[in-house]
Amino acid sequence: MNKIDDINQIGLLDENQITEFSQHAGEIEHPRELIIDILRAVQLNHGWVPDEGVELTAKILGLTPIEVEEIATFYDKIFRQPVGRYPIHICDSVCCWSRGGEELAEHLQQTLGVAFGQTTEDGLFTLLPSCCLGGCGRAPGVMIHQSFYGPLNPETVDKLIADLRQEGQG
Numbered sequence: 001m002n003k004i005d006d007i008n009q010i011g012l013l014d015e016n017q018i019t020e021f022s023q024h025a026g027e028i029e030h031p032r033e034l035i036i037d038i039l040r041a042v043q044l045n046h047g048w049v050p051d052e053g054v055e056l057t058a059k060i061l062g063l064t065p066i067e068v069e070e071i072a073t074f075y076d077k078i079f080r081q082p083v084g085r086y087p088i089h090i091c092d093s094v095c096c097w098s099r100g101g102e103e104l105a106e107h108l109q110q111t112l113g114v115a116f117g118q119t120t121e122d123g124l125f126t127l128l129p130s131c132c133l134g135g136c137g138r139a140p141g142v143m144i145h146q147s148f149y150g151p152l153n154p155e156t157v158d159k160l161i162a163d164l165r166q167e168g169q170g
Ligand code: FES
Pocket: 091, 092, 093, 094, 095, 096, 097, 132, 133, 134, 135, 136, 139, 140, 141
């Protein structure tokens, strides 16, 4: 077994992904540019990025784990701990505040029964505050995976949660 296989024992990336990322890294001047792409791929496959995911990324790119960890912990859409199936990033910036974002955040905490950073008991939702999500024109809003939802109010966010719950339990 080579070192990559040793690190990848829980199958964070498949063989094709490892081959593609390794080849790509060999073709570009700054392999660091691929850190987020690889971490995202790990997260997509595994739900979050365990230590082995950081190590694997470093190994593929010829970097040290700490160089990868610096990026992983800086970027709030990379999860270094387990999260629910639907991580809800709620916008915590000015346009959303001015349009009811704080009430929305309060409502979500009450509805889901969790504080920021916590996951619901059924493992479906993790509530996370986030800087501007780039949807200011549709404030206030949330981002779930790669989709922005807004403008939201308590009624529409309840509907969104109910739909996701149904999907998640289906
Ligand atoms: S301030 Fe909330 S999306 Fe920009």
